[in-house]
Amino acid sequence: MEIVLVRGDITAERVDAIVNAANSSLLGGGGVDGAIHRRGGPAILAECRALRADRYGRGLPTGQAVATTAGELPARWVIHTVGPVWSADEDRSALLRDCYTNSLGVADDLGATSVAFPLISAGVYGWPVDDAVRQALTALRAARPATVEQARLVLFGADTYATAERISTPG
Template sequence: MRVTLVEGDITAQQVDVIVNAANSSLLGGGGVDGAIHRKGGPAVLAECRALRASRYGRGLPTGQAVATTAGNLPARWVVHTVGPVHSAQEDRSALLRDCYANSLRVADELGAATIAFPLISAGVYRWPVEDAVRQALTVLRAADPAHLTEARLVLFGAPTYAVAQQVRAG
């Protein structure tokens, strides 16, 4: 699987799967989650509500992933995953890596060939950007999916993209 870095808007990626850095409620929020729900439209929210009413009554656990339609997004599916909140007192890196690994697994089970990830937990969950990129690339580079041929790490803004390029090169 080819891993690429892209500066841009996750909601504009023309791929089979767009990954949503969701909150556990699955009902939308701020940042990436809010943008995906706004652009995806009511179909995404309706499927998320159905998931809450059936399998995830208490919300989606951190590190897990689940798929819905992509609605109005330029993708076939959205894979929602809940990243961990960064903590200086507790190493939650394994949970962050689980977000990427479980999202890849769900996308591969769907038969997707292309997937776009935001930088999970690096926004309001305060994960340091450099380490967030390192954790993402560790999982994406090691993955050997059956169907996926491309994984994009979509970085919002030139400063974040520059950090990601440095981490990839280093």
């Protein structure tokens, strides 16, 4: 699988699946989650509400992933995953890597060949950007999906993109 760093807005990515850094309620929020719900329109929220009513009454567990329509986004699906909140006292990095791995598993189940990921947990959940990039790249490089040919790590802002470039370059 090819891993590509992209500086930009994840809601504009033309891919089979866009990953949403969701909160456990699946009902929208701020940051990436809010942007995806706003740009994707009401169809995403309607499917999220159905998931809550049917399978995830207590919310989507951290590290897990589930798909909905992409609504008006330039993708076929949105894969929602809940990242862990950063803690200096508890190592939650395995849960963060699970977000990427489980999202790729859902993408495989859907038959997606291209997936765009945000930098999960690096916003309001407080994960340090440099380590969030390391965890994302570790998970993506270790993955062996059956159908996904390209994973894009979409980074918002010049500083975040520069950090990701520095960390991803060997040497």
